[in-house]
Amino acid sequence: MTKRTNLSKASPWISAAVLFLLWEGIVRLFHIPVYVLPTPSASLEAAWQYRDAIWMHATHTLYTTLFGFAIAVAFGVVLGALVGSSKAIYIAANPLLVGFNSVPKVALVPVFVMWFGIGTVPAIITAFIISFFPIVVNVATGLATLEPELRDVLRSLGATRTDILFKVGFPRALPYFFASLKVAVTLAFVGSVISETVASNVGVGYLMLAASSKFNMPLVFAGLLVIAVMGIVMYEFFNIIERRSTKWANRANPDG
């Protein structure tokens, strides 16, 4: 372990600390009122003060997010496999997918509320809807960019489409898939929190909305921090899985 790797391991913590210090300093220096922007120390204090409520709402948001995310993974892999392995399906489905992805998901929440009522279900669906697109695109890309020579080698051995998909397509798409999971899981948080903010009585989104209506800005920011931390943890989780399962794709920097 050299000094350089120690430093690079510590650097995320250092940059976070610097950000918090800057934030704290600016708020104090310019006497920004707490109902506009609370200091990070006040936010952390609020987080500690309301820890029971935050814990309850945060675990709820986490479950909601992961549930929606799990549906997105299943749906995204199947749709990505279809789109990526057939040119006809790609041509037919691509404009629809792009159009669908361009619709602001927050605009859909009221629709889901009309269909499913207020609460967890619209949050799960919003998390799913917002996060499946990158999975579809990445899985499809991984499958569609198969080298034509390799396809020829396999076809001239009598390989079926399924053979090609399982022997080459899926293993080859794996790094793309994991890369998309990292992005998708953070998007899923965005989806569930949006929905909780608009239409729920539980979850971090609701907690923040309730707090802001009471001008409890430190608690609002405590909620934001909790969401950020959950996002980072999930991102890192999938990052580690990615590196373990697709070492061959990261060979340029074996310890990176």
Added chain:
Amino acid sequence: MSNSFVELSNVRLRYSEGDDLALDTTDMKIRKGEFVAVVGPSGCGKSSLLKLVSGLMPPSDGTVIVDGHEVAGPLKIVGMAFQNPTLLPWRTTLDNVLLPLEIVKPHRNRLRQHKAEYVARAKALLATVGLAGYEDKFPWELSGGMQQRASLCRALIHEPDLLMLDEPFAALDAFTREELWDILQNLWMVRPFTVMLVTHDLREAAYLADTVYVMSKRPGRILVARDNTLPRPRDQETTFTQPFIDLVHELRSHIRDVRAA
């Protein structure tokens, strides 16, 4: 001729309706076990010829007959290797070589129960190309020449009747390339299979082939079929003999004419 293994008659090819011809009236007869090289300027449809014979592409006109049957879809008895080794980076060298056995019948159904037998066979083949001890390395841990050797093994492990080589040695340095010529010649002399080799390298064609076909500019046509009766096995010394030098000269002048035309 009834003893030809591959026979092309009046074959023409356009990639899609209304396109210019990629391949103009082409006739070819290849004996079983013959080593054929195809040389010609870039873009003359040499690679398309391989795809036609292996059934990956249907001809626009004419017929392609392999082993007595007209080719109607991808043949299942073909081994292929390209300039790019196209090994799978998540598989070890050994597992890469075993890949065709997971696909070709009857091996795919026997592989699981007779794994040891097949692994031994793959290891033996790897040893003949000088890759003993590299079985558990991943492709990206091998040099370009080693990857190409493994790619050759993958093309041959299922003992195909027909080997298609599309400039397999073009990306290698001169020494490695000539080493691989010998390896390929040895493999072929031990168990003769029919080879179609597409190449830009006239020395390579003269070194390896029984017959060298020279193709015209696009639309490709076969201009010359030159028999090459230099004794086998050919080695480094052969390349310094007068008949070899004359043959390369002759091929070179054909290519010069083609390019000038």
